[in-house]
Amino acid sequence: MRNFLIAGNWKMNCGISATNKLLNGIKEITTSLPDGVDGLVCPPSISLQTAADVLEDIEGMTLGAQNVHFEDNGAYTGEISTQMLNEVGSEYVILGHSERREYFGETDKIVNAKVLKSLEDGLKTVICVGESLKERKADEHKLRVRKQVQAALTGVEDGDATNVVIAYEPIWAIGTGETATPDQAQEMHKMIRSVLEGVFNQESASKIQILYGGSMKPHNAEELLQQPDVDGGLIGGASLKADSFTEIIDIAKQLV
């Protein structure tokens, strides 16, 4: 069985002092995650070291970054490398988030280059895919997401499947308060699982966690996490408060 992965994407929120406050708030509520539930927090790069220090006292909760470059080093102003993430103790990196695709011009090709580089250097990748409202209304959502998954995983070897996580994030549900229904989420996650079975062998594909992201909150987490192919959440807004984030962890725990 797959563990749940409850992941917080803090986006451009929480500098060093706010990171300290939020993670210490989480630590006051829980110092150890329950069996069957993995936790992950992804602060901005400048707060990674601070987060790494506090996370030493929270068993089962790991650290991730929100982006990485696909080159080793060099003249890439403003970027960070896989080696830098390894050094700070970041186990995961989020790649291909729709905000990076939209605001920073990340194409499927760039996302694929980042995925390959991250896996090569030992990082676990949370690969984000999802359709726009226009694509859903035009009934193109499955095609869009299928293509994104296939493109992101081009050239990824079967042995790396254990380091791959997919996050299905319909763009129309991100930060809007509008969530995919449990049925919509399950339908897409099942489709993604079938795409993974075409990329990897069936056993490897069955082990990959597929997260849902898009206005997941304590009040709707249970019905989403109950779906057979929803293995956790990539949570924005609700991960910025210690009580709502830990509440979602508790909900996952009850479903294990």
Ligand SMILES: O=C[C@H](O)COP(=O)(O)O
């Ligand atoms: O990466 C997280 C997603 O973009 C979801 O954000 P949200 O929970 O604020 O809608």
